[in-house]
Amino acid sequence: MFVFDTLSLVFVFLILLGVVPNLFYTFGYLPHIERKAHFLIHYITFILSMLGVVTAGNALMFLLFWELMSLTSWQLILTEAKEKSTIDAARFYFFMTHFGFVFLLLFFLIVTDGDLEAGFGAMHGVAHAFAYPTLLFFFLILGFLSKAGAVPLHVWLPYAHPAAPSPVSALMSGVMLKVAIYGMFRFLFDVLYPWPMEWGVLILVIGALSSLIGVLYALSEHDIKALLANHSIENIGIILIGFGMGMIFDALHLDKLATFAFIAALFHTFNHMSFKSLLFMGAGSVLHETHTKNIEKYGGLMKTMPVTALTFLLASVSISALPPTNGFLSEWMIFQSMLGSHAIDNMSLKLAIPFAVFALALTGGLAIACFVKAYGITFLGLHRSANARHAKEVNRPMQTGMLLMAGVVVSLMLFAPAFIGLFDRALTSLGRSSVYQAIFPDGIWHIHSVGMHGGVVSPLILLAALLLITGLLWFGYKALGVKERIHRTWACGYRTHARTQYSATGFAGPIRRFFNWLYRPEEHFVKETLAGHATKFDRSSYDVHVKPLFERSLYAGTVALANRISYYVYRLAHFEQTRYAAMIFNLMLLVLFSYRIFAHQFSWATFALESVVMIITVKVLIIGEKS
């Protein structure tokens, strides 16, 4: 019924690390929520169901908890359903999560061979006997990646996660996405194990695309929670890059490199949980005090909300993958595993992987830009609105939650070797060879890459050196005994004003302009000129809105297609009743014919013949003569 092997326990640990600080935060946030009972019931069930998913021992339990997790989180989004956009977001989430569920169900129906209570080990044999393992793989990734929010199934995520109350956003982005990653680990290893290289390449491509697209749309976002949600897409992409590299190395029998890449993916899973939860909590605190999600309305919050500002800074440095934080360590490991690709013999693959390196590096650069924007516009400078001016530090339980999560971030950095050891053990339990000795050949101070002539990083030494030198500089400064004078900022003779500061829109301006071909933003520029002068004006406003490409093309396109099809079906249905029978007849023909493909009785001759029969029956029976 339940399994408690190392992989499950690792993810139970992850969920607990994410949940415990969140409980404190939620306790502080609770007075803000109107429907307390509704919220608490779903909140507790949500946490229990996530624990249930990662410990489920058979398909039935897994699907049960998975569905429970989806439904409770859907209800949690609807906790404060005052605006129509929240209800729309919840509906979108509901649809997408069940879109994924259908594929998971199909996957399990095939691999369990009807016995839903069989253990995962039993599924392995069935999956091997199945003729189309790639079909199973596609079911699996459609099911899990639609939950994890990988491109192109990510579109719901920037709507759904921000719409929930902040502690729930932190849980959804920080923890729930990781449950999908658990699913990938569990079923790829336990059920579909020896995989062809192409699957790994597909995951790598999805990962690289997700990371770039996530960070690019995060940059153009003004809603702080949507910005963070877009970063979740990016980080899931980074995890998938590590995962994909692991799958590729495994298929090529580069055992050590494969384990190293999987450890990197797991490590980034943990790191993303820690800093993304912290960021969502920080954003929630800011939102709680200023009552707006619009980043342009913040500013100067560092002076009044020091705890939030400091923890948010820690998380920002970490998510931007700057040394010596934990985010840097895992991204470093992923880079190292990609650099291990020079051990690959396949030339085309060897030449392709630098493009993934490029994508990840560009993602890193853009993430720095994005978090300078998020942090600088929110916490630095002058208050940009009255709401920001009246903000105070949040209550104690919320502060405790943030500080605890900051503690998790710091301990992931300080105890990286212990965590890597844990991940190594989890992967060993999945039948991989251990690389702990290769990563730490001489003590826990240096993390080594397992590739040939790989790099080395030593987080603790770096941290100590940075602290020491900063401290020395600071003492030097104090020793100089410099006089300090406070004066207002020089703004070329004008007073600095909240409106003369750089805005978030302006900050992302150059990057938005460079990626104009992708964004294709809708710009609204209004200028009220004075008495016919071309250059003098007293009011102007500039507003830019970016609608994501995938939403515009893929999703809007699907909706349009569905509308067209339903229109034709509607037209057919309004013909005389004989045509219903004809439609059913044709549908049966289609099912029978396509069954042959599954039953391995496929031949092109019969396929052509049957196609002709199908076309004739459709023409004669359904469409009939043109009237």
Next chain:
Amino acid sequence: MILYLTTLLLLLALAPMLMSFMKALKMWLLFKRPVSLLQGYRDFSKLLTKETIVSQEAGAITRAAPFLVLSPLLVALFFLPPSVKGAYYVSFVDAFTLTGLIALSAFFLMLLGLDSASSFGGMGSSREAFIAALVEPAMVLTIFSVSMMAGDLGVGQAGVNLAEHFPKAHMASYLFAAISFFILLIAENGRIPVDNPETHLELTMVHEAMILDITGVYLAIVETAASVKFVIFASLFASLFMPFGLNLPIPAALGVFVLKLFFVAAAVALVEVNTAKLRLFKVPNLLGIAIVFAFLSLITFYVLGA
């Protein structure tokens, strides 16, 4: 160990002089009377004696960031390849850590720009973020390719390996990587054609715009950070792409190393005199060239082995 610390101190001491040297060379080439090579030290000591004026709009970042801008670069200084044979060097730190440290410094510099609520600061930060985001991939790919040729990802070890076995067989990819790295050196240090270090015109400022509102010791620290960053890049270029002279006797080797640094500075100054500053939106084209050369370097290495 003493040798290691001496070279570190030498690099640190040389940093302001290299900046003054570039300035002087440019002025000389433009028929102006060049500044003294000691100008950097004079500026520094003068700034130390001045009072610090802190903006009343600014928060804690303005007081903390200057230290956090300088300290990662000072840490990075410890990880550079050795300039003489036999000197101790940190062999285990790889280039990702080095670029990470430089990015950490840039991160706090950008926050510093946003803290004083001046529109110039925001403008500088925004542009810096744009340029830095595009520098990052080129940097990683160049490092990847050089480390292949050197046979080690550790920067210090790579410098030593290249000095011992100059990659004659891989001249083409080595050259491509060198071109890419030189462009990155210019872009990261805010030199013409990417940024003009001398101007205070809002249309063109990047680095200067971010530090417009800091004064006194803080300014001294941030200016030192800029010169240390140049020294880091120049000595990386000297060790990785001009790997000769390491085996000479110690004083001669040090002399050759310093000469190489001045050579890099002179090359940068020559580029500065001969080009105009690019429009901000043309900068990606230049960085695109760096990215393409980095890719070319990798591809020639893999496919042709040349």
